[in-house]
Amino acid sequence: MRSLRLYLRLVGVCVRSQMQYKASFLTDLAGTLFGNAITFLSLAAVFARFGSVGGWRLGEVAFLYGLVEMGFATMDMVFSGYDPGYFSQLVRRGQFDQMLLRPVALPLQVLSSEFTLRRLGRFAQGLIVFLLAVRLAGIHWTVAKLLYLPVVFGSVVAFFGSLFWIGSTTCFWTVEALEAINIFTYGGTEMLAYPMHIYDDWLRYLFTYVIPASLVVYYPALYFLGKPDPFGLPRALSFLAPVAGAAMLLLANAFWRFGVRHYQGTGT
Amino acid sequence: MYLALARMGFQRQLAYRTANLAGLATNSFFGLLRAYVLIALYGARPSVAGYSLPAAITYTALSQALIAYIAIWSWWDIIRTFRTGEIATDLSRPCDYFRYWFAQDVGRAAAQLLLRGLPLIALYAVFYRIVIPATLLQVLALLFSLALALLVSFSWRFLVSLAGFWVGDATGVGRMAWTVATFLSGQIMPLAMFPAWATGVLRATPWAAMINTPVEVYLGLVRGPHLLAALAVQAAWAIALIAFGRLLLRAGVGHLAVQGG
Numbered sequence: 073m074r075s076l077r078l079y080l081r082l083v084g085v086c087v088r089s090q091m092q093y094k095a096s097f098l099t100d101l102a103g104t105l106f107g108n109a110i111t112f113l114s115l116a117a118v119f120a121r122f123g124s125v126g127g128w129r130l131g132e133v134a135f136l137y138g139l140v141e142m143g144f145a146t147m148d149m150v151f152s153g154y155d156p157g158y159f160s161q162l163v164r165r166g167q168f169d170q171m172l173l174r175p176v177a178l179p180l181q182v183l184s185s186e187f188t189l190r191r192l193g194r195f196a197q198g199l200i201v202f203l204l205a206v207r208l209a210g211i212h213w214t215v216a217k218l219l220y221l222p223v224v225f226g227s228v229v230a231f232f233g234s235l236f237w238i239g240s241t242t243c244f245w246t247v248e249a250l251e252a253i254n255i256f257t258y259g260g261t262e263m264l265a266y267p268m269h270i271y272d273d274w275l276r277y278l279f280t281y282v283i284p285a286s287l288v289v290y291y292p293a294l295y296f297l298g299k300p301d302p303f304g305l306p307r308a309l310s311f312l313a314p315v316a317g318a319a320m321l322l323l324a325n326a327f328w329r330f331g332v333r334h335y336q337g338t339g340t
Numbered sequence: 341m342y343l344a345l346a347r348m349g350f351q352r353q354l355a356y357r358t359a360n361l362a363g364l365a366t367n368s369f370f371g372l373l374r375a376y377v378l379i380a381l382y383g384a385r386p387s388v389a390g391y392s393l394p395a396a397i398t399y400t401a402l403s404q405a406l407i408a409y410i411a412i413w414s415w416w417d418i419i420r421t422f423r424t425g426e427i428a429t430d431l432s433r434p435c436d437y438f439r440y441w442f443a444q445d446v447g448r449a450a451a452q453l454l455l456r457g458l459p460l461i462a463l464y465a466v467f468y469r470i471v472i473p474a475t476l477l478q479v480l481a482l483l484f485s486l487a488l489a490l491l492v493s494f495s496w497r498f499l500v501s502l503a504g505f506w507v508g509d510a511t512g513v514g515r516m517a518w519t520v521a522t523f524l525s526g527q528i529m530p531l532a533m534f535p536a537w538a539t540g541v542l543r544a545t546p547w548a549a550m551i552n553t554p555v556e557v558y559l560g561l562v563r564g565p566h567l568l569a570a571l572a573v574q575a576a577w578a579i580a581l582i583a584f585g586r587l588l589l590r591a592g593v594g595h596l597a598v599q600g601g
Contacts, residue, residue, distance in 0.1 A: 099516075103512060103515055106516070107516065107520075110520070114523050115528065120535070122383075248358075250362070252366075259369050262373050266373075272376070
């Protein structure tokens, strides 16, 4: 309880400091929204010419896209402190060493040290596309689906957040952020925005069994859209999203603890 | 002296070996994903908007290979100098400010083409049947088009960066400008595949001159008089943007002097 209050207070400070430059914040927000929207529109314009991707109509693909964008943008805001690019600076400047001395849980300190409000622009774009997709795809809503949707959303946030967390932990050894993690984070958002069956086996296996990406987006989407799995895997796979999200968080946390134990400082 | 600056720009890129490798991996991965999407979109169609399937796959390689070369995203070299104050030193150097930066950018771009552009195409050639320019004329036209693409891209980035004279920190302006360029250059999808009314307009913009034109020249989609016209549009934009950049620079320097009092 105490840590939650502390967290909210520190995040509040971050948010207020960003609101000091209101004009700059609003243009940034509008810029992000505009930039992302324009990217989606250009994809949609080209898709319209083809009609469908691997048997999925535009509305159905947009469902994947909107879900991923909303989840990633939320994660990008909440996990700003664990953005590998940002975290590597904390390590380099010795700010992380100061955190080690404070009697507060480390993840709480890192998470509350940065909260990039600008990401709301990307979230808004994702939300608009998602709402549009729900209309276009003509989803048959049930109580179960409505209850499961926020769970899936949370799982997407947890999934990408874990990748950020793991990426940041590698900074203990490399100091500089490893760009390779971008393949899984930014590459992941790109990849998950399309139905998984358009990819070759090795890529699909990698993003299903090694990194459970398709469990948090593609399989749940099959359930919402009422589509059968083209590979005939059990329907239960659609409901493993929270398991995959939680497992990733646990794994990231374990790796993080291991990293902190081995961290020797950078000499700053 | 400009040659020395170019060499400096070239060598600076060589220093970041792991970053270049990671960049190459990321570009290849994104290219690969785009290729899967296009293959799925094509389905049984042999050709769409003049692009055969191998041409479309080659497009995904080229559009990724050119990202680093023309630095379509995140080019903050000049914008940064407004924050650090180096702008004052740079302006008072005994050389032309535009050429001072352009020379360095030529070096940077050449290094990126060698380290991230060519390896990516080579990698693609291993996995896919890609299109290779067939005639010497096509290769020459491609080299010419690539040079013009860099000139247009640099003048555009130069122009955007000069916003710093008026807004101080041009990071936000830059971020928005780079996004617009990405979308309008045909980096995301070939401009030819857009709805017909949009394609004509998009092809004529300076952003198309950065990626779409060199790609279409490479693939041999523009030939004969169309090829000459495409190169002429690139050249025209280069001249226009350079002229505008120089005008804006003069106005900006005046503005900066007033501020410095």
